Structure formats: structure tokens, C-alpha cells
Amino acid sequence: MPHPSAPQTPSVAVVIPAYNEAGTVAEVVRVALELTPQVVVASDGSDDETAAVARAAGATVVELPQNGGKGAALSAALNATNAEYIVMLDADLTGLTPDHLNRMLRPVLDGRLDMSIGVFEGGGFVTDWGNKLTPHLSGQRVCRRDLLLAVPHLGEERWPEPAITAHLKTTGARWDYVELPHVGQVLKEKKRGFWNGVWARTRMYADLLTFRARRKKP
Structure with a gap:
């Protein structure tokens, strides 16, 4: 039995919003489970085997009845854990290792940062280029759970990253980028076919980059 004054190990959960990511989610879950047993996948109205695959890989799965956007899925995943610290991951990552997760987690647990944001490095020209052009839109992040829960309108955002970044700036939180080699x-073009993928990517960036204008509307 631990001594009453012994420091408590901080609780960490990995949350993974996912929409039709049956082909990749199992590997992301596998890596996440090497960091913590608390891995939550929120299937955002997926109509493929995302939920079943994630559950078979060992994740706790929350199934949303319809596609509400990444913000809704993220909120559902956060409500499924009471962990003090959260590691946010996309469900379609490639090349991920436990070391990458520790790179993001360490500066937050050490108290140097309130949030770390992972940026791709050497994972592929298109994903590297997009991630470096708009690193503040990265979906790979680590922070305290209460910081995310305090983000205004988090569950209403189809893509919540701009809302999270805006909250960091508003609150004066300490944050920085962490390279993920x-x-x-x-690519969406590979998952959905070229033209469907291009259309999905265009809609995603249009929504992400018009966040400020939309939020200023009465």
C-alpha cells in the first residue's frame, strides 16, 4: 500500500474522434494502449466498421448515432473519461509510436506547457506541407482535460482545432509545437477517391479557416 504522502501518478487518457476510419484506427489504438489503458474512440456516426475495429483493438468506444463533426465526437470522448490529462489523436495517423506520444505529453506533465501541439515531420510531402502551413490546426494535442472542457462551443464545431487554439490565446495558456518525426x-483522396477527397479537403479547410468570421456573427 503506497504511503499517504507518496505523489499520485497523473491519470492520462487518449481520445480519438473517428469517422469511417476502420482501416487505420486499430493501429492508432494499439500505440495509444502502450501509453495508457484509457483509450476512448468516439465513432462519429461512422457507417463502416470503425466502432467494431476500435473495440476489438482494445479501446472504449462511444458511438454517436449520426455524424455531428469532430467537435461533437471529441466532447463525447471527453465525457467518457475522468482522466486529468488528455492526449488527442486523429484516427488516420501513420507512423505513430509511443515515443511520439511521450514527446507531446512530457512538457505538459512537467508543467512547462499547458498544451503541446504535434506537427508532422517526414511523414509525407502532402501531410507535412499542410501541417506546417497551418500547424495551429493540428489534431494531435496534449493538455489537461479541464482546459478542453472550458473551450466555448467545443461540441458545436465540426472542426474544433481553431476554437481550441483561440481559447489558448484568450486565456494566456502556454503552448508550443512538438515535432513528430x-x-x-x-490522405482523404486515398480514402474516399480523388474527387471526393479533394471536395472533403476543400470543405475542411474552408471551415477551419473561416472560424473567426463565423464566430463574429451575432
């Missing part, structure tokens, strides 16, 4: 993402 050899990590990339499966």
Missing part, C-alpha cells in the same frame, strides 16, 4: 496521415 515520420508521422503522417492517410
Whole structure:
């Protein structure tokens, strides 16, 4: 039995919003489980085997009845854990290792940062280019759970990263980028076919980059 004054190990959960990511989610879950047994996948109205695959890989799975956007899935995943610290991951990552997770987690646990944001390096030209052009839109992040829960309208955002970054700036939180060598993402064009993928990517960036204008509307 631990001594009453012994420091408590901080609780960490990995949360993974996912929409039709049956082909990649199991590997992301596998890596996440090497960091912590608390891995939550929120299937955002997926109509493929995402939920079943994630559950078979060992994750706790929350199934949303319809596609509400990444913000809704993230909120559902956060409500499924009471962990003090959260590691946010996309479900379509490639090249991920436990070392990458520790790179993001360490400065937050040490108290140097309130949030770390992972940026791809050497994972593929297209994903590297997009991630470096708009690093503040990265979905790979680590912070305290209460910081995320305090983000205004988090569950209403189809893509919540701009809202999270805006909250960091508003609150004066300490944050910085952490390079994730050899990590990339499966391109939407590969997952959905070229033209469907281009359309999905265009809609995603349009929504992400118009966040400020939309939030200023009465």
C-alpha cells in the first residue's frame, strides 16, 4: 500500500474522434494502449466498421448515432473519461509510436506547457506541407482535460482545432509545437477517391479557416 504522502501518478487518457476510419484506427489504438489503458474512440456516426475495429483493438468506444463533426465526437470522448490529462489523436495517423506520444505529453506533465501541439515531420510531402502551413490546426494535442472542457462551443464545431487554439490565446495558456518525426496521415483522396477527397479537403479547410468570421456573427 503506497504511503499517504507518496505523489499520485497523473491519470492520462487518449481520445480519438473517428469517422469511417476502420482501416487505420486499430493501429492508432494499439500505440495509444502502450501509453495508457484509457483509450476512448468516439465513432462519429461512422457507417463502416470503425466502432467494431476500435473495440476489438482494445479501446472504449462511444458511438454517436449520426455524424455531428469532430467537435461533437471529441466532447463525447471527453465525457467518457475522468482522466486529468488528455492526449488527442486523429484516427488516420501513420507512423505513430509511443515515443511520439511521450514527446507531446512530457512538457505538459512537467508543467512547462499547458498544451503541446504535434506537427508532422517526414511523414509525407502532402501531410507535412499542410501541417506546417497551418500547424495551429493540428489534431494531435496534449493538455489537461479541464482546459478542453472550458473551450466555448467545443461540441458545436465540426472542426474544433481553431476554437481550441483561440481559447489558448484568450486565456494566456502556454503552448508550443512538438515535432513528430515520420508521422503522417492517410490522405482523404486515398480514402474516399480523388474527387471526393479533394471536395472533403476543400470543405475542411474552408471551415477551419473561416472560424473567426463565423464566430463574429451575432
